[in-house]
Amino acid sequence: MKDKYLQEIFEQIEVPIEDVRQSIRIGIQKAELQAKKKNPLFRNLSVAAILFITTVFTLSFSFPAFAQKIPIIGNIFELFEENENEYIFEDYNRYATELGITKESNGVSMTFTEAVYDGENITVAFTINSEHDLGEKPFIEWEIADTDSSLIVGGRQITRRMGKNEYAGLLIFDLQRGTHSDTIQLKWEANRIGYFDVEKDPLNMLNPIVGSWSFNLTLDNIGSQKQEFMGLVSKGEGMETSLKEITTTPISTSLYFTEMVDDKYKEENWETVLMDYEVSDNLGNKYTVVSNGAWGNNGYVMHSRITTTKIDKEASYISITPIVSILKEKDEQNHDSSGIELELLKDPFKLEPIEVPLKQNAN
DSSP states (O other): OHHHHHHHGGGGOOOOGGGHHHHHHHHHHHHHTTTOSOOOSSOOOOHHHHHHHHHOSOOOSOOHHHHTTTTSTTHHHHHHHTOOSSOOOTTHHHHOEEEEEEEEETTEEEEEEEEEEOSSEEEEEEEEEESSOOOSSOEEEEEEESSOTTOEEEEEEEEEEEETTEEEEEEEEEEEESOOOSEEEEEEEEEEEEEEETTTEEEEEEEEEEEEEEEEEEEEOOOOEEEEOSSOEEEETTEEEEEEEEEEOSSOEEEEEEEEEOGGGGGSOOOEEEEEEEEEETTSOEEOOEEEEEEEEETTEEEEEEEEOOOOTTOSEEEEEEEEEEEEEOOGGGOBTTBOOEEESSOOEEOOOEEEEOOTTOO
């Protein structure tokens, strides 16, 4: 699990908004290639790399009004609703299950205040009160234990300082594969909390507090509806992506894809191909998209999921535009302590949009 966490430290990087897509892609590759130099063309991005995608934007405002309210139910979700760049937390407080579970170890008290499970993701709100200074954005090393072995769980986290040694945050678990049951049980365990200085030492946690924080959760699914598709495909330049399923819940919309690269490119010196997606509807709404990772048995056929907020119930169709980025390894003379440098082989390009009819009143 340690390797997973080392890459998540890029959460603290400030990324210029105009360069964010290119910076994200290059950042992911630098993190992933630290341990392994050669990988398939379509890479099964690790949980930590996916976390980098979803946490690369940083909030630039402070939250004094919330400091005195924590841990009132719902306020932690509301705290992060203001960031429209990446996170999707609309209406979470309406469906939250109150937890109020506190565990203390080595001078650090952690409280799980509430959680939401919608069959696609689990989102847990938490607070930390510490005898130690954990930095501006504490990072928690955690793992999921004692859960259904068929359930593949990815994850990311957001943490912000609220006062002197007081913090609030969210843990987001992506249920990537396996059975999404009506009731889910899992055991969450953490053993280190600290912070990173990306500029000075990006691979080692500073001033880590070692302890044991363990939470057993039982959560009910708030409900979902599924719409399956066949033949909704976009292709071009040897790339192809097809929409397989849309799952809607009271708080989110998940879109599942199969992505392929033509075999003729096997001999090309490409390190990786990444696919992003833009989503809009026929009413003119544009939707923020969060990547939930990709998985597959080889580098040329992958399955992926993205999440966005609820689709406008008046929309009759949505338009999904795939954006392809191809990266290659730089000359070895340009390698640095962070690992292998990658660069864009060509400018990112868009494939033809996929027009998706929606079931009326599906959400």
